Structure formats: structure tokens, C-alpha cells
Amino acid sequence: MLVPFGSLRERFWRGPILFPETDVRKTSLFIRLGVWSMNSYSFSPAGRGYGIRVNEDAFEKEARPMAELANTTTAPSRIVVTGGSSGIGLAVARHYAAEGAVVGIIGRSDERLARARAELAGEPGDVRTAAADVGDESALTAAVRDLGDELGGIDLLVCSAGIDGEMGAACEEVTTDSFREVLDVNVVGAFVAVRTAIPFLKESPCGSVVLIGSDSGFVSVPGMLAYNASKGALVQLTRALAVELHDAHGIRVNSVCPSIVDTPLAREGLGVESFEHVDYPVQSAEDIAWSVAYLASPRSRAVNGVNLLSDFGYTGRSSFPA
Incomplete structure (x- = not known):
């Protein structure tokens, strides 16, 4: 099917288009045409001027109307939550279970998963569990896939699993194995979970992913080298996934990037038993669950590729002592 540029412009485009004057065939680039995206086409002369030769089957399969991509109801x-047996992940699971959703939580420990399930037993929603180490690709893939089948699909994937590495260690003291482990869990684990969930999210009318990042993706302090690097990578992974998945499949991808949150991981990493008397602001895990719910809400249909800082405005402050 040969579609002249003019007709495409009339149907889809709201603004000027610049085209090369050369014949470019069988390109692998994406063209964004108003509310459509195509990746199976070639440029070829169309009598007067140039046109796009479109693979009709691929066009119908890959280009979805914006009405489908922006479901508002x-x-x-x-919901599937990695790291769902404690901390932020458990708070997210509780939030959605309280709303009557069916929630699948993934954690490393069968014992902690059993405790989480018992804790959520009083909520109206149904809770399922799967044991897997996020750093183990095959185990994580199986867990996400099994929960997707068990839940009858996935509307929202929340990647909350994470580790902090050698907290307090100077750069020359950080081992390569430790550094790699943090990246494997915090970054590669999130990627594997998203990749596995895509077939389910594609079939959802409101497919969405929320990664749990950190303000450490934007600011750094000494002694958190691997953690800082991993959370910085999550910031760009969020953007890359958002661009990759939204136009093609209608899947939105965002992240929440909080400062200190009162969780077992944070207390252990900072060596404190409580945040009750500290001289800096601390959030609750429930605060972050509400941010996740905002990003995953159908009312946030235009929010995509956003790294939502939740840090009391600290990253916006000047270093100048006013």
C-alpha cells in the first residue's frame, strides 16, 4: 500500500513535516505521525513527490489509535509487585488490596511472603505470592509469568525490589562483585520484570509500570556508590521504557524517586532503630504507595516517562547559604 505524504498529513499531522529529498528504502527508523506510529514502511517515489510504502498488516497490528492508548475509565x-513482602512494596500491595484488587507479590523469602499474606488477609482484595530472587533472571521470569497467568493478566507492574550494597564504603573499598550485585538487582531485575510482563500489559486496557527509584538518582552522598549508580540508571531506564512501550503498546512507564523512607532496608542501611528523632524529613511507605497510585491512575493518562521526585523539595534547593 502506497500512502502519499499529503494524505497522511491531512489525516494525522498537526504541524509542518520535513522530508528528505532522497529515496530511503527499508529503513528501520520509527516515524511518528500524529496519533499513529509505524515501524514497517519504506520511502519510495509516488508520482509527484514522495510517499510511504506501508506494510498493511504491520500497520494494523502496530499502530493503535490514541483512544486505545489513553483509557480514562x-x-x-x-497488580504485580516485586519486593512486595516488606517496605514500600508491601505498602503498595496493601493499598491495592484495600481497594479490592487482586495483587501478586514477589519476594525472596517464603517466610516473609507468608507473613505479608497474613498481614493483608483482612483486606477485601485477593493476594497471591511467588518466591523469587530478583537477581535470578530465570526465577524472576517464572514468577512474573506465573502470577500474570494466575491473576488473569497484569494491569500494573510495580518494581520495588532493591538492595543498597556496601553502605559507607569508600570507592576503593567497594568490591566489583558487590557493585555488580546492586546493579543486577536494582536495574537488571527491573528490566527483566518489565520485559516479562509486556505480553500481559499489552492486553490490559490500562497497562502501566511504576519503578521505585530514589532521590539518589539525582543527588549523591559519599559511601553509597553502587546504590547511587543504580538509581541513576533507573531514571534513564524509566524514560527509555516509556518511549519504547507507549506508542507501540499503550503502556505507560514512570518512577517514584523518594528521599528517606521509613522501611526496614533504610533503617538497616543507616544503622538506626527508628527515625523518630532524626533532624531530617522522613516519609512513610504509605506515602510512596499513594504516589504509585497517582502515577498508575487512569486520570494520569498523559503522565509517561516521569521520574517523580518525592523529597520535600530538597533537590530544588540552592547550595547558597541564604
Whole structure:
């Protein structure tokens, strides 16, 4: 099917288009045409001027109307949470279970998963569990896939699993194995979970992913080298996934990037038993669950590729002592 540029412009484009004057065939680039995206086409002369030769089957399969990509009425009801047995992940699971959703949580420990399930037993939603180490690709892939099948699909994937590495260690003291482990869990684990969930999210009317990042993706302090690097990578992974998945499949990808959150991981990493008397602001895990719910809400349909800082405005402050 040969589609002249003019007709495409009339149907889809709201603004000027610049085209090369050369014949470019069988390109692998993406062209964004108003509310459509195509990746199966070639440029070829069309009598007067140039046109796009479109693979009709690929066009129908890959280009979805914006009305489909921006569902405003369906809220997520099938949620999978990695790191869901404690901390932020458990708070997210509790939030959605309280709303009656069916929630699948992934954690490393069968014992902690059992405790989490017992803790959520009083909520109206249904809770399922799967044991897997996020650093183990095959185990994580199987867990996400099994929960997707068990839940009858996935509307929302929340990647909350994470580790902090050698806290307090100077650069020359950090081992390569430790550094690599933090990246494997915090970054590669999130990627594997998202990749595995894509077939389910594609079929959802409100497919969405929320990664749990950190303000450490934007600012750094000594002694958190691997953690800082991993959270910085999550910031760009969020953007890359958002661009990759939204136009093609209607899947939104965002992240929440909080400062200190009162979780077992934070207390252990900072060597404190409580944050009750500290001289800096601390959030609750429930605060972050609400941020996740905002990003995953159908009312946030235009929010995509956003790294939502939740840090009391500290990254916006000047170093000048006013």
C-alpha cells in the first residue's frame, strides 16, 4: 500500500513535516505521525513527490489509535509487585488490596511472603505470592509469568525490589562483585520484570509500570556508590521504557524517586532503630504507595516517562547559604 505524504498529513499531522529529498528504502527508523506510529514502511517515489510504502498488516497490528492508548475509565485491578513482602512494596500491595484488587507479590523469602499474606488477609482484595530472587533472571521470569497467568493478566507492574550494597564504603573499598550485585538487582531485575510482563500489559486496557527509584538518582552522598549508580540508571531506564512501550503498546512507564523512607532496608542501611528523632524529613511507605497510585491512575493518562521526585523539595534547593 502506497500512502502519499499529503494524505497522511491531512489525516494525522498537526504541524509542518520535513522530508528528505532522497529515496530511503527499508529503513528501520520509527516515524511518528500524529496519533499513529509505524515501524514497517519504506520511502519510495509516488508520482509527484514522495510517499510511504506501508506494510498493511504491520500497520494494523502496530499502530493503535490514541483512544486505545489513553483509557480514562479503567483503573488497575491486577497488580504485580516485586519486593512486595516488606517496605514500600508491601505498602503498595496493601493499598491495592484495600481497594479490592487482586495483587501478586514477589519476594525472596517464603517466610516473609507468608507473613505479608497474613498481614493483608483482612483486606477485601485477593493476594497471591511467588518466591523469587530478583537477581535470578530465570526465577524472576517464572514468577512474573506465573502470577500474570494466575491473576488473569497484569494491569500494573510495580518494581520495588532493591538492595543498597556496601553502605559507607569508600570507592576503593567497594568490591566489583558487590557493585555488580546492586546493579543486577536494582536495574537488571527491573528490566527483566518489565520485559516479562509486556505480553500481559499489552492486553490490559490500562497497562502501566511504576519503578521505585530514589532521590539518589539525582543527588549523591559519599559511601553509597553502587546504590547511587543504580538509581541513576533507573531514571534513564524509566524514560527509555516509556518511549519504547507507549506508542507501540499503550503502556505507560514512570518512577517514584523518594528521599528517606521509613522501611526496614533504610533503617538497616543507616544503622538506626527508628527515625523518630532524626533532624531530617522522613516519609512513610504509605506515602510512596499513594504516589504509585497517582502515577498508575487512569486520570494520569498523559503522565509517561516521569521520574517523580518525592523529597520535600530538597533537590530544588540552592547550595547558597541564604
